[in-house]
Amino acid sequence: MRLEVKNIHKSFGEKHVLNDVSFGVESGQALGLLGRNGAGKTTMLRIIMGVFDADSGGVLVDGQPIDRRHIKIGYLPEERGLYPKKIIRDQLQYFAALKGMAAPEARKAAAALLERLEMSEYAGKKLDVLSKGNQQKIQLAVALLNNPDILILDEPFSGLDPVNAMILKDVVTELIGKGKLVLFSSHQMNYTEEFCRDIAILNGGRIALSGAIREIRRSYERRTVVLSSPEAEKVERFIAGQASDITEKTERRQDAVTVTLASADKKMALLKRLAEQELNLDAFAVYEPSLNDIFVEYTEARI
Numbered sequence: 001m002r003l004e005v006k007n008i009h010k011s012f013g014e015k016h017v018l019n020d021v022s023f024g025v026e027s028g029q030a031l032g033l034l035g036r037n038g039a040g041k042t043t044m045l046r047i048i049m050g051v052f053d054a055d056s057g058g059v060l061v062d063g064q065p066i067d068r069r070h071i072k073i074g075y076l077p078e079e080r081g082l083y084p085k086k087i088i089r090d091q092l093q094y095f096a097a098l099k100g101m102a103a104p105e106a107r108k109a110a111a112a113l114l115e116r117l118e119m120s121e122y123a124g125k126k127l128d129v130l131s132k133g134n135q136q137k138i139q140l141a142v143a144l145l146n147n148p149d150i151l152i153l154d155e156p157f158s159g160l161d162p163v164n165a166m167i168l169k170d171v172v173t174e175l176i177g178k179g180k181l182v183l184f185s186s187h188q189m190n191y192t193e194e195f196c197r198d199i200a201i202l203n204g205g206r207i208a209l210s211g212a213i214r215e216i217r218r219s220y221e222r223r224t225v226v227l228s229s230p231e232a233e234k235v236e237r238f239i240a241g242q243a244s245d246i247t248e249k250t251e252r253r254q255d256a257v258t259v260t261l262a263s264a265d266k267k268m269a270l271l272k273r274l275a276e277q278e279l280n281l282d283a284f285a286v287y288e289p290s291l292n293d294i295f296v297e298y299t300e301a302r303i
């Protein structure tokens with residue numbers, strides 16, 4: 001299955017929130033929808049869910065307009081929408097019924113999900129006695145109850161402690177492995193990087209960058225190297241004095257020296273000169289921008 005959003009425009013009154021937004025994602029993959037606060041991520045996810053209509057553009061599944069009666073979508077909304085005073089087991093049963101599940105099937109699915117999320121002990125408790133992060137896990141269980149084909153997660157990691165974040169990450173990775181199509185928004189680049197092949201960065205209502213993270217990384221010019229050395233100062237001095245013909249810029253921060261080469265093919269020449277001097281190096285690696293660096297580059301001062 002391939003989900004595509006095509007040329008989406010959406011305004012709220014005078015405010016043009018989404019401007020010609022297009023991206024796609026396939027079953028068995030996750031796409032991270034990234035962007036600064038107010039960039040339009042939740043609006044985009046709600047349009048896919050059918051909560052809002054787009055002003056123009058379409059949401060397509062395998063090239064046809066999405067038919068939400070036949071495609072099961074699980075949604076973890078940003079504002080959690082559960083009943084604080086209701087017993088968790090009953091609450092899951094209720095949402096399962098809304099999704100058209102028969103009671104025995106719902107009981108089985110709810111028990112299995114609570115177990116997987118390490119929440120079984122809370123089944124008989126009211127929601128409001130749970131911590132914020134644990135309430136969120138219940139909300140995730142609701143999203144997963146009917147074994148959806150498409151899973152839409154809006155800020156799933158917010159408020160989770162590192163252990164719960166790990167559980168969520170493992171659950172999502174398992175679901176991707178089972179062929180689910182996952183779309184999520186997040187400000188946490190490390191999780192995005194771990195289980196998304198693709199990203200789409202929204203900025204000022206437009207897609208500023210989209211594609212496979214690995215390819216985006218490789219597209220950066222590979223002429224910056226990072227050297228790590230217990231004698232970083234000496235390395236820095238040597239480069240300034242003896243390698244200025246093949247380098248453009250050198251910066252040192254504690255044990256790390258970052259060198260911008262005159263061109264990418266000067267990498268081995270620099271390494272050779274350093275080796276000839278027998279300078280003590282712990283590491284010599286081409287610098288690859290982190291997703292965080294890429295995010296900042298594409299969202300800073302472009303709104």
Ligand SMILES: Nc1ncnc2c1ncn2[C@@H]1O[C@H](COP(=O)(O)OP(=O)(O)OP(=O)(O)O)[C@@H](O)[C@H]1O
Pocket residue numbers: 012017035036037038039040041042043044078
């Ligand atoms: N129902 C609405 N009516 C009017 N304006 C809205 C509505 N929903 C969202 N907006 C506006 O649209 C813009 C985008 O909001 P949205 O919630 O989609 O951003 P976001 O990228 O999810 O932000 P955050 O990272 O802070 O959650 C904001 O300026 C917001 O105020």
